[in-house]
Amino acid sequence: MRADTSSLTAAHPDHVFRPLPDVLGRWAAEGIDTSPFHAGAADAEQRYAGFGLSRMLPLDRVLVGCASSRPGAYGGFHHPDQGYRHLQMAAVVTMQGPMERRTPEHPSLALLDLLRAYAHDCLHYGSRRRYVDAAGVPVRTQYEINYRRVTGQSYSVADERGSHHTRNLGIVMEGACDREARSIARKTAERSGIAAPPDALGALAFRDVTGTLTEDDRLRAVSFPDSVDRTRYAAALRNYEAGVNRRYAHFLGEFAPGEEHECHGRLLAAIISGDTTGLGAWLDDRHGPGTFAGLFRTPGYFEPDLTA
Numbered sequence: 001m002r003a004d005t006s007s008l009t010a011a012h013p014d015h016v017f018r019p020l021p022d023v024l025g026r027w028a029a030e031g032i033d034t035s036p037f038h039a040g041a042a043d044a045e046q047r048y049a050g051f052g053l054s055r056m057l058p059l060d061r062v063l064v065g066c067a068s069s070r071p072g073a074y075g076g077f078h079h080p081d082q083g084y085r086h087l088q089m090a091a092v093v094t095m096q097g098p099m100e101r102r103t104p105e106h107p108s109l110a111l112l113d114l115l116r117a118y119a120h121d122c123l124h125y126g127s128r129r130r131y132v133d134a135a136g137v138p139v140r141t142q143y144e145i146n147y148r149r150v151t152g153q154s155y156s157v158a159d160e161r162g163s164h165h166t167r168n169l170g171i172v173m174e175g176a177c178d179r180e181a182r183s184i185a186r187k188t189a190e191r192s193g194i195a196a197p198p199d200a201l202g203a204l205a206f207r208d209v210t211g212t213l214t215e216d217d218r219l220r221a222v223s224f225p226d227s228v229d230r231t232r233y234a235a236a237l238r239n240y241e242a243g244v245n246r247r248y249a250h251f252l253g254e255f256a257p258g259e260e261h262e263c264h265g266r267l268l269a270a271i272i273s274g275d276t277t278g279l280g281a282w283l284d285d286r287h288g289p290g291t292f293a294g295l296f297r298t299p300g301y302f303e304p305d306l307t308a
Contacts (some may be wrong), residue, residue: 001088005129008092009063011081012055012141015099015162016068016090020062020114025190037213038116039270040188044122047184051268056092057084057125065094072100076113076205078236084121091121096205106202108194112209113184120181127173128274144173144271145279151305156296159247165249165254169296175248176267182211182245201230211245218242255295 009017018026024034045056065082075094082092096113097105104110134150141148146169147155156169166172172294176254188194189210196206204222207213218241224230249260256263263282270279276292283291 002090005063005088005090008085008088008090009065012065012092012094014068014073014308015065015075016067017063017065019060020064020118021059023064023095024064026066027103027107030103032111034111036108036188036192036194037118038114039120039191040112040184043187044115044119044184048122048126048272050266052272053122055126057118057122059118059196061090061125062121063090063092064114065092065099067095067102070098071100072227072229074227074233075099077117078233078234078240080232084096084124086124086143087138089125091125093117093121097202106197109197109202109206109209113205114193115188116178116181116185116209119184120177122178123180123257123268123271127200127271142274145169145254145267145274145276146173149301149305153298153301155298155301157298159265164247165250167295171244172251172267172296173271175251176264176271177242178245179211179248179264179306180268182209186210186212188203201234203235204234208241212239216250217248218246222242238305241308255287255291 002148009015023191024037028034041056050058065079068075072082076096076098077093077169082094084091093114095104096110119206128138128142129144132137132141132150139148139150141150156167159166159168159171166175186209189206192204196203200222201224206212206218207217219240222231222234224234252260266282270276280292283295
């Protein structure tokens with residue numbers, strides 16, 4: 001499964017995928033300065049080591065959709081059916097912007113977008129996971145700080161539709177990973193002097209990658225009458241911001257007011273190690289005993305399996 005990743009790219013038959021080092025090499029040969037990506041990745045490795053991450057996702061395990069034969073194809077972090085795949089231990093991403101080109105429309109933005117995706121997926125790759133054999137099938141019973149019984153019962157339940165807050169560990173973990181990844185992209189942009197592109201979607205994508213989306217960005221739908229793909233991409237960006245990043249920010253404000261940075265760091269360390277002892281004690285000290293379970297555990301998680 002891990003040797004053959006063709007099943008991961010089969011969902012995108014119109015796209016051409018190449019390993020990330022090959023893509024960066026091709027862009028460099030075209031005269032694009034790829035040093036911001038490498039500098040940002042090095043910063044991420046150093047920072048993540050402080051949270052306990054011992055190994056970054058190998059660059060050749062990142063498959064980049066860098067061209068497409070489909071007219072109007074538009075790629076980037078919010079392209080559908082992409083991301084890290086834990087069983088294959090590989091990530092599928094796409095080049096930000098129009099994919100009918102040999103090189104990205106906005107090279108600096110495309111590099112920041114790849115950096116954000118890579119920094120994000122490194123945290124998923126390096127986080128704690130546990131599997132059991134269930135009738136010959138590998139079943140993941142622990143992912144970061146969330147758990148699932150072999151029967152499929154999740155420790156944490158989904159939030160109500162349209163909720164601005166979260167009590168779902170999947171959202172908290174995803175939000176923590178993306179907050180960190182966007183912070184790395186933002187610092188890289190500042191250090192390298194990368195500015196937002198002039199076009200509307202490019203500028204919106206830049207604010208998204210760097211974690212600087214405005215309230216107007218969140219509330220205002222963006223439409224491109226001449227491009228279904230661009231309109232879909234803008235909608236996916238907006239939905240991800242509202243459904244993940246805003247909910248995570250709200251969670252930090254609820255349970256760590258004035259200490260959001262400290263809580264975020266403890267969450268990342270717990271996500272990587274899979275051990276909630278330190279995080280739980282920190283929350284208990286502020287909100288009382290059993291805060292972690294009280295926030296996240298499904299009431300029926302330990303009910304007996306009556307189908308067995």
